[in-house]
Amino acid sequence: MRYQSFVEGKQISLEVKPTFSLHLDVLVAGLGTAGAVALCTASALGLHVAGFDRATGMGGMGGMGGVWDYYFGQAGGVTDQINRKCQTLQASGAYVTSQRRALGTRLSYPGVIKSYALEQRAQEKDVSLWYDTVALGAYLEEDRVVGLRLHDGTRRMDIAAEVIIDATGEADIAYLAGCEMLPPREADGTYQYYSKTRSILVQEEGEPPYTVGAWSVCGRMDAANAANTTQAILRAAIHPQEFLHPQAHARTIYESPMLGMREGRRIAPMQALRLREETAGRQWAQPVFYAASHVDSFNRDMALEEEALQDFQSICDLRSVRLTVGVPMGAMIPMRMDGLLVAGRCMGVDHNLAACVRMKYDMEKSGEAAATLAFIACKEKKAPRYVSYEKVAAHLRKTGCLQDTQNQPWKDGARTMECTRFPQCDEEMRIALASDFPGFAMWTAKNAPARWQGMLREALADADDSLRYRAALTLGMMGDEQALPVLRDQMKRSPAPEALYPEACKAICLLGRMGDVQSIPSLMELLKRPLPPRNQRATEAEKRVADHAVYLSLEAVVALVKIMRAHPAHDIRRQMCARLFAPDFILCLGHGDVDLTQSVRRLAIL
Amino acid sequence: MQHLQILVIGASVAGIAIAVARPRETLVMESGMLFGAEFIAALQINPHAFPSFAYAEARALREECCARGLLNARGEYHMPPLHALLARRLYDSGAQVCCYTRVLDIQPLSNRFLVTYFDAEGTHALIADHIVRTTDHEAGEKKLCAMMTGSIPPAKQEGSAQFLQGFYADEVVLKFSVMGKTWPQARNALHRYWQDRYQAADLALRMASVAPVFAYDFDAPIIERDAEGQVRCVSASFPDALSAFEGGFACATNLL
Numbered sequence: 001m002r003y004q005s006f007v008e009g010k011q012i013s014l015e016v017k018p019t020f021s022l023h024l025d026v027l028v029a030g031l032g033t034a035g036a037v038a039l040c041t042a043s044a045l046g047l048h049v050a051g052f053d054r055a056t057g058m059g060g061m062g063g064m065g066g067v068w069d070y071y072f073g074q075a076g077g078v079t080d081q082i083n084r085k086c087q088t089l090q091a092s093g094a095y096v097t098s099q100r101r102a103l104g105t106r107l108s109y110p111g112v113i114k115s116y117a118l119e120q121r122a123q124e125k126d127v128s129l130w131y132d133t134v135a136l137g138a139y140l141e142e143d144r145v146v147g148l149r150l151h152d153g154t155r156r157m158d159i160a161a162e163v164i165i166d167a168t169g170e171a172d173i174a175y176l177a178g179c180e181m182l183p184p185r186e187a188d189g190t191y192q193y194y195s196k197t198r199s200i201l202v203q204e205e206g207e208p209p210y211t212v213g214a215w216s217v218c219g220r221m222d223a224a225n226a227a228n229t230t231q232a233i234l235r236a237a238i239h240p241q242e243f244l245h246p247q248a249h250a251r252t253i254y255e256s257p258m259l260g261m262r263e264g265r266r267i268a269p270m271q272a273l274r275l276r277e278e279t280a281g282r283q284w285a286q287p288v289f290y291a292a293s294h295v296d297s298f299n300r301d302m303a304l305e306e307e308a309l310q311d312f313q314s315i316c317d318l319r320s321v322r323l324t325v326g327v328p329m330g331a332m333i334p335m336r337m338d339g340l341l342v343a344g345r346c347m348g349v350d351h352n353l354a355a356c357v358r359m360k361y362d363m364e365k366s367g368e369a370a371a372t373l374a375f376i377a378c379k380e381k382k383a384p385r386y387v388s389y390e391k392v393a394a395h396l397r398k399t400g401c402l403q404d405t406q407n408q409p410w411k412d413g414a415r416t417m418e419c420t421r422f423p424q425c426d427e428e429m430r431i432a433l434a435s436d437f438p439g440f441a442m443w444t445a446k447n448a449p450a451r452w453q454g455m456l457r458e459a460l461a462d463a464d465d466s467l468r469y470r471a472a473l474t475l476g477m478m479g480d481e482q483a484l485p486v487l488r489d490q491m492k493r494s495p496a497p498e499a500l501y502p503e504a505c506k507a508i509c510l511l512g513r514m515g516d517v518q519s520i521p522s523l524m525e526l527l528k529r530p531l532p533p534r535n536q537r538a539t540e541a542e543k544r545v546a547d548h549a550v551y552l553s554l555e556a557v558v559a560l561v562k563i564m565r566a567h568p569a570h571d572i573r574r575q576m577c578a579r580l581f582a583p584d585f586i587l588c589l590g591h592g593d594v595d596l597t598q599s600v601r602r603l604a605i606l
Numbered sequence: 607m608q609h610l611q612i613l614v615i616g617a618s619v620a621g622i623a624i625a626v627a628r629p630r631e632t633l634v635m636e637s638g639m640l641f642g643a644e645f646i647a648a649l650q651i652n653p654h655a656f657p658s659f660a661y662a663e664a665r666a667l668r669e670e671c672c673a674r675g676l677l678n679a680r681g682e683y684h685m686p687p688l689h690a691l692l693a694r695r696l697y698d699s700g701a702q703v704c705c706y707t708r709v710l711d712i713q714p715l716s717n718r719f720l721v722t723y724f725d726a727e728g729t730h731a732l733i734a735d736h737i738v739r740t741t742d743h744e745a746g747e748k749k750l751c752a753m754m755t756g757s758i759p760p761a762k763q764e765g766s767a768q769f770l771q772g773f774y775a776d777e778v779v780l781k782f783s784v785m786g787k788t789w790p791q792a793r794n795a796l797h798r799y800w801q802d803r804y805q806a807a808d809l810a811l812r813m814a815s816v817a818p819v820f821a822y823d824f825d826a827p828i829i830e831r832d833a834e835g836q837v838r839c840v841s842a843s844f845p846d847a848l849s850a851f852e853g854g855f856a857c858a859t860n861l862l
Contacts, residue, residue, distance in 0.1 A: 006728025054638075054706075056789050056818050064818055094804035096755055096814040112752075112815050116797055119790055131789045132637075134708065136724060151710065151724065153637070170726075198686070201755055201814055209755050209776075211814055226725040230705040233639045237693030246675060248774050252686040253753045254815040255647060257640050 001146070004176055005137030011178065018139060020147055020160035022128075024048050025378045026371065027148065027161035029135060032060020033360055034344030035167030036118045037367035038374075041078050042165075043125040045375040050128035050159070052150055055257060057131065058122065060169070062360050063115030066199040066256035067213030068098055069108045072293045073361025077401030078368045083107065085117040096201065100210045110211045111199065111254075130157075135168075138176040144338040144383070145177045163374040163384065164340050167367060170223045171265040171346035179334040180268035185351050187304040187558075188599050190220040192296065192355050195260035196236035203249045211253070215260050216241040217298050219594050223264050233259065261345065262296055262355055269348025270385060271330025273357065276308040276350075284326025286389045288369035288396055290406040291325045291362035296355035300551070300589060301596055302501070303509065303558040304603075309352040311446060311477050315506045316439040322411045323356055329389050332370050338383040343370035368401045412437065426455045433459065433470040442470060446477040457482055476510030484518075487511050491522055495548040497541065502548045505555045512559025515566025519559070524572065526556040527579050534588050550587055550596070557600045573604065580604050610702075612862055613721060613734035615709055616741035617641045618841030622692050623854025624738055625701035626663060628862060633702040633734075635709060635723060640819075641692045644741065644842040645850065646685045648821035649751035649779050651770055652845050653681045664852035667691065671848070676773070681846070684773035688847060712737060714834045736862055737836040740854075746822025746842060748785050750792045752800070754778040756811035767799055778811060781821065792820070829857050837861050 003016040028039045028051035036058040039051040057064045086109035090097055098108040109117075122129065132153045139147040139160070147160035166173035171181065184191045195215035203209045216239045221232035236259060246252065271285065275295070284290075295312065297319040302310055312318050331348040332341050342348075343366040349357045372395045377384040396402035422444045423429040429452065432441030445452035452474070459471035460482060472486035487507040495502030508526075511519045531553060532546040560576055579585060580601050587596040610633050614621040617636035625632045640647050659665045670691055671677040676684045696703060704725060711722040719734050754769075758778045762769045766783040782799060784792035793816065800813055824843035831837050839857040844850035 008730055009727045057793070092801065092804070094801050094813060096812040110814070112813060116793060116816075119793060123790060123794075129790055134724065136710075136729065151708070153708065199815055203776075209812070209814075224726055226704065226707065226727045229726055230703050233705045234693060234697050234703065237641060238690055238697055242687070242690035242693075243674075246684055246687055248776075251684065251774070253755075255640060255686050255689050257638055257643075257647060257818045259639065 002140045003137050003149070004140060004178060005149070006176070016139070018147065018158045020158050022050070022157075022159050024050055024159065024161040026163050026165060026374050027051070027159055028165045028167060029148070029173045030166070030168035030344070031055070031058045031129070032167060032169060032344065033062050033363040034367035034370070035165065036060070036063070036122070037078055037082070037364040038165045038167055038343050038371040039127065040082065040118065040121045041368045041371035042374060043122060043127050044078070045371065047375055047378060050130070051122070052130035052133040052135075052152075054134055055131065057115045058118040058129075059111065059115040061197065061258065061260055063111045063118060064256070065213075065258050065260065066111060066197045066254055067215055067260060068111050068114060069103070069213055070360050073359035073365070074290060074292045074403070074406045075361060076403055076406070077289070077365050077396070077399045079361060079364040080400065082117055082121055083109065085121065086113050089113045089117060096209055096211050098211050100207055111213070135173055135176060138173060140177060143336055145173070145340045148173065162339070162378050165343055165370045165374060166340060166346060167343040167370070169261060169264055169345045171267050171342060174267045174334055174337070174340060174342060174346065175224070175265060177337055177340060179337050179340070182266045182268050182272065182348060182350060184222075184263075185304065186306055187603065191222060191264060191351070192262035193217050193219065193298040194221050194232060194236075194262060196239055196242070197256040197258075197260045198252050199254035199256070201251055201253045221259075223261060262298070262358060263351065264345055266346050266354065267334045267342050267348050269331045269342075270333045270335060271328045272348040272350060273325060273327065273331055273353050274308075274350040275312060275352035284328065284407065286328045286330065286393075287326030287402065287407070288329050288332070288392060289327055289362065289365035289401050290403070290408075291327050291357045291359065292322055292406070292408065293356050293359045293362070294320055294322050295353070296358075300501070300547070301554060301594070301599075302505070303551070303555040304599065306352055307513065310509055312352070312443065314501065314509065315473055315477060316442045316446070318439045318443060320412055321439070324406065324408045324410070325353065325357055326407060327357060327362070327366065327369075329369070329373065329392060332366065332373065333385050338385065341370045341374055341384055343367045365401050368399065369396060372396055410440070429455060430459065430467060433474070434464050434467040438466075438470045442474045442477070445474045449478045453478060453480065460486060473506055473510065476507075476514065479514060481514060484511070484514065484516055488516070488519060488522070491519065495552075497545060500544070502551055505551050508552070508555040508559050512555075512562040515563050517563060517567055517570055520563060520570060520572060523556045523560050524575060526552055527560070527576070529553070530584070531586065534586070547589055550589055553587060554596060554600060557604060561603055576604050608732040610732060610734050612736045612738060613719075613732070614738045614740060616739070616841065617696065617703065617705070618644050618740040619692065619847045619850035620839050620841035620844070620854035620857065621738070621740040622696045623663070623851045624740075624839070624858045624862070625703070626695050626699045627855050627858035629699040629701040633704065634696070635707045636703065636705045637708040639705045641689055641696060642847060643819045644822070645847040646689050647817055647819045648842075649685060649753055649817045650821040650842065651683050651685065651772060651779050653771065654845060655681055656846070656848060659848070659852045661852055661855040663855060664848060667695070667851055668848050678773065682771065682773045683847070684777065712836070719836070738857065738862070739836060739838050740841045742828075742838055742840050743820070743822045743842055745828065746824045747783065748787070749821040749823060750782050750784045750796050751817045751821050752780045752782070752796060752813050753815045754780050754811050755814050756809065759809055759811065764803075767803070780813070784820070827853055829853060829861065831861060
């Protein structure tokens, strides 16, 4: 047997003969949103189960973390039973509620209730809970994880299990075991934004006091990097939001002991979920539940994102669209590793879709699905990868975790959640492209160039500006150079003051992607424009105008780099660097808390 | 192997004060991500009149707390915003800090210590000339606190439970004795007590949150050097956060 751990940052592997103090069916690593439900499910199915967490309670961000209004995703499964217990506790009157008029029929339970309900549920059976506990190393036999070495703050424990469910959020166990991971964002190796979270007590006229989870977006961090993590924690703790003068009617009552992570390490699974493969209404292979959410749009440095996400969120402007994604059983099973399943954020979902498949209900369902798969694997004495999907699906259908009716078409959240049609013929495409909401049509055409390219080229000569422009953007996503003249023209558009993102960024992005040498002078001119100074007291409108200038500069740098890479003879690196390394070139978003200066400088010199 | 002069275990209030007092020589290791958790996250409020502070930094912190409306003349705190004030001081000090880092083992060597610790990148070792332990809570009386909102009950002490008035008129802390209990046992006892108490008398009081760390009550502050030469400056043993900040400075001045 091998013991694998990391020493001074390097993975070591030692031959050992451990004495395990406990042999379990299932050990759940991480008792957050996914892990807590995995533990409750495994226990209810009669497995000998234990769980541990670095925190001192269950429920993760929706329990201990201070954010509990995030009830996106789709209801169903074991979670519904736990939520009924929450409902009873909330109705007792002994607790401050989080339900309020503004939420309408949407349910919300304060963390104090949710984490208690989860712990009560877990303890209905004889389950060991180890808090303040971390995994120091993993025991492996060949390519199978058989146990973990834990540390609970005072002692080490060696625990064996038939199946370990890694619900740590950062794939800590999979990483210890040496599993392959999916990459973060390609441009700069970063993950989605993280937040500092807290709970606020609000007293409004006409309402009883209620608690809300609140968060401040603080930047990007890599939780696998110790120094980076500490910097991120300190940065979050001194975020300007933290220094606001407390008000009796809206005051912080709880500082969360964890950061709100939108993305971290994710396993390379048997079957990965990727945004570029996502198509509305598709039949999903072996789904264990249907996740539903928009793709989180905090990642505003869109120029550095991957093309699939740029197309989806920026160019097609599908930020408000709620996707339904069938999460396959294979997304929970690491490649080439047995004895291990993952649940929650560390499932095999690519960087782009990680900002979508992360909602509370969805993560809870992933815990239930992983525990169900572990249960059948234990019962049949098989590695999880060899368990029949049909058997798992049958279990999950019974509890309501998997509901085929939840495989919904895309919905547009900004437009009262009405289902939106995908164009079927040229006329429908023309109408949709010229409409106020052309995103679905653009995405449809981008994914079927052979069907739509001819029609879009004709539209480039149309008298309707909107139609011409959207046709050019769509052709640009296809890499069609016929779109270039329209895109060059659009690059010069001034941003509308109320827009979140300047329209010209879309054209710049595509011009860069297509390596358009003719755009270089205009892009350099854009880059040379002075950047407005950041002001902590700026109004929202002032902040937006300043952000527009940053978006345009960032997009211009990335486009110039791409053009240079496509055409090495056009080396404008020296002129670019003279601007990027000038003392007044500070590329910050918001109140100055998201600093992109170093990222773009690195990009330009590499 | 990294060699440093002072290793402070715990980003407690006293631990932060030591780092602020001796920033160049100090590394603070914190097992979680909260600062001053033994008071702020633990909801450890002990309203009392403040003594005069000997150290300018402690006086400055008290003045900032008052100016920001977190502390009144009766010694009542509104705790959560104090977190940012402490973090700012730690950040500005330039001292090294390692969050999510737990000490696994300390071996005494001649005049220094070999420390093994664990963080996101695995197990590491370092040599420290001085160790300051700020989170040794064994000698304290273990409590679990909950933030409540409403009116404080007429009976402020009731068996294991004590109700304390907070900074705002409707801010009350329920402090519950949980000696010898694990987290699930402690939480269960607290919730059961509160549900029974609430049902027995229709109180105008609701539970809003439960502390994610235990509070500890001590008879007297602990600042001492033990037989192995390690310093113990137990932050939670001070009666309040500002006194712990002062205590950290005293420790840095007198024992290091």
